[in-house]
Amino acid sequence: MRRCDREVKDQQGIADILTRCKVCRIAMQDDRGLYIVPVNFGYVFEDGKLTLYFHGAREGRKAEALRERTPVAFEMDCDHRLTEGSLACEYSFSYSSITGSGTASLVDDFWDKQKALALLMKHQTGKDFLFTRDEAEAVAVFAVMADTFSAKRRA
Numbered sequence: 001m002r003r004c005d006r007e008v009k010d011q012q013g014i015a016d017i018l019t020r021c022k023v024c025r026i027a028m029q030d031d032r033g034l035y036i037v038p039v040n041f042g043y044v045f046e047d048g049k050l051t052l053y054f055h056g057a058r059e060g061r062k063a064e065a066l067r068e069r070t071p072v073a074f075e076m077d078c079d080h081r082l083t084e085g086s087l088a089c090e091y092s093f094s095y096s097s098i099t100g101s102g103t104a105s106l107v108d109d110f111w112d113k114q115k116a117l118a119l120l121m122k123h124q125t126g127k128d129f130l131f132t133r134d135e136a137e138a139v140a141v142f143a144v145m146a147d148t149f150s151a152k153r154r155a
Contacts, residue, residue, distance in 0.1 A: 006152045006154055007152055008151035008152060008153050009151075011048065013151065013153070014151045015045055016096075017097070017098055017153070018045055018050075018098065019123075020079060021097075021098065022040060022078070022123075023038050023041075023076065024038070024041045024052060024054070024074050025037065025038050025039075025074065025076070026039055026073075026104070027072060027073040027074070027075075028070055028071075029065070029070060030068070030070070035061060035062070037062050039054040039055075040054065040123075040124050041053060041054045041076075041120060041123065042054070042116060042117075042119030042120030042121070042123040042124075049146070050100070051144065051146065052074065052144040053107070053116035053119055053120055053141060053143050053144075054120065054141070054142055055116075055117060055139045056139065056140055057139070057140065063140050066104040066105075066142050069103055069104065072102060072104045072144055073100070074098075074101070074102070075097065075098070075099045076098050077095050077096065077097040077098075078095070078096050079094060079096040080094070080095055081095075092154070094154050094155055095154055096152070097151070097152050097153075098149055098152075100147070100148050100149025102147045102149075104142050104144045105142065106142060107142060107143050110133055110136055113131075113141045114131045116141045116143065117131050117135075117136060117141060118130065
């Protein structure tokens with residue numbers, strides 16, 4: 001990271017950014033080229049390890065690419081605010097972000113899938129949900145185990 005003064009290293013600071021970000025962009029590559037898609041997500045962040053969960057259609061380009069267990073990259077950002085200046089080059093933008101890479105895998109087990117969907121809904125709505133087998137089977141659920149990630153903030 002070029003601007004080390006903006007890096008967020010403490011676990012609570014990273015957790016705060018994760019809590020405020022509601023959309024994550026997942027980048028992957030398939031036989032047609034690079035592909036990036038925004039997704040709502042849930043997560044587990046414990047002992048410095050990050051796992052992201054998201055859902056989508058059981059078929060389609062995203063599902064096919066992620067089933068291949070190819071490497072993925074991800075990015076999320078929040079806390080956007082324009083900082084004004086008297087000259088154009090004095091303008092800036094405040095933000096918080098997390099970027100990283102890892103491997104995506106399909107979540108097949110019903111109980112794991114139910115847990116992942118509950119985490120996603122809790123993160124997005126603040127509410128607890130349970131899912132029936134039919135509801136869980138209607139969607140594909142993927143987990144991204146982060147191999148590396150970093151957080152950054154510009155106040």
